[in-house]
Amino acid sequence: MRVTMIVNGVEVAREIEGRLLLVHFLRDTLGLTGTHWGCDTSNCGTCVVWLDGEPVKSCTVLAAMAGGHEVRTVEDLANGAELDPVQEGFRQCHGLQCGFCTPGMLMTCRALLDRNPDPSEEEIREAISGQICRCTGYSTIVRSVKWAAANS
The missing domain is CATH 1.10.150.120 ([2Fe-2S]-binding domain)
Incomplete structure (x- = not known):
């Protein structure tokens, strides 16, 4: 299936499997490895990103569910060399x-x-x-x- 979303202010569109988790989409498909993958059970919280401005554990969200939405990752916190x-x-x-x-x-x-x-x-x-x-x-x-x- 094709999914399109805004990630860190940039529109991205990719062909994905419907069962792909958002954490794996970000890390493996987009190469945004700042989001860590810890447990796949939503216990640890290492994979928190923002979905439409709200923190979510990306190991509990299918990438397809993020289609049409805005995702922000830790890579987007700093403003160039200036840390948040x-x-x-x-x-x-x-x-x-x-x-x-x-x-x-x-x-x-x-x-x-x-x-x-x-x-x-x-x-x-x-x-x-x-x-x-x-x-x-x-x-x-x-x-x-x-x-x-x-x-x-």
Whole structure:
């Protein structure tokens, strides 16, 4: 089947199998490997992208379901060489260690700050509650988001 969507501001159209997951479409078909593939069960959250401005776990969305919609990936956060404040916050406050969960965390946290520019620690923890980080203990991620909020 043919699917057409906007990915990071660019219209793309490809022939795909109907069972292809969005995470695999982005990584394998389009070569956008910033979106990580972790579990295929929606437990880890490493594959979070935006679908029409809302964070979704791309391992739970068929690429065909994204047809006609807008998808934004972690590759689209930075403005050229200028990092998004969330990315800079993760850099400044050591919000990443191994980096595996980072793309999904960045997309989720950017969406949070777009809705709520000054979230509390509890609101940040609630926003990232659907994502697993095995390295940081989450405190540096919370600090990173607070830094981004203060520097946006």
